[in-house]
Ligand SMILES: Nc1ncnc2c1ncn2[C@@H]1O[C@H](COP(=O)(O)OP(=O)(O)O)[C@@H](O)[C@H]1O
């Protein structure tokens with residue numbers, strides 16, 4: 001079989017589930033992860049909206065705050081898991097679970113989905129096409145959902161439909177799961193589609209921040225880091241755009257349960273700096 005150095009063996013594709021297999025995740029997380037680890041999933045059934053990019057940069061943010069984090073990669077493409085493997089400095093801070101693979105022979109699915117005991121933040125990176133029961137499973141096992149949307153009419157329409165599915169099929173409101181939309185890949189001349197903005201406003205779903213279309217994300221991904229780990233002089237403008245998202249996430253986590261010292265630290269550091 002022909003293989004490319006540094007890329008997974010084609011034969012290994014047999015181990016990957018063809019559809020997102022979210023079964024057991026809801027049981028596995030409370031059983032194996034730090035019981036009060038806070039959980040967020042990055043979701044949109046549309047591909048290429050920035051789910052993996054946001055998942056990786058969130059994990060990097062928590063690593064930069066010394067908060068042990070596990071990324072569950074449910075996408076057979078395994079971009080987020082590969083990014084974690086690239087990281088060297090903080091192997092103990094960011095772990096990856098390659099959740100799209102079938103468990104090895106003799107391993108149960110719940111065992112495969114375990115996270116290190118010290119995990120405090122769990123980030124689910126999900127594949128395109130997420131819907132139906134898989135979507136319901138995800139909604140039921142997280143505290144918050146981030147929905148990235150790219151600034152094209154096609155993406156906006158697909159995202160409106162997906163948000164509808166989150167509410168109707170995923171029953172996000174019944175499960176008291178918070179939802180925020182992140183407008184991703186914005187250039188100076190692009191804006192959030194007005195129809196999508198009105199739709200979200202009517203549903204009380206915030207567009208919590210607007211992230212730029214920036215090479216910084218590509219450079220960071222290549223190096224196995226996130227924006228919060230690149231030199232501040234290069235990233236400070238874009239990092240300001242991350243603060244509302246981090247604040248929204250951490251404030252929700254704190255409200256949902258009795259916060260521990262690490263949670264309070266995360267919330268404090270996600271607040272705007274005085275000089276901003
Ligand atoms: N804010 C951004 N600026 C520049 N490129 C981005 C940004 N967000 C995502 N990308 C790029 O867009 C492509 C799709 O992003 P990705 O995170 O893989 O989307 P998804 O996981 O939703 O399929 C990738 O090449 C990624 O590097």
Ligand SMILES: [Mg+2]
Nearest residue numbers: 051052075079
């Ligand atoms: Mg992805």
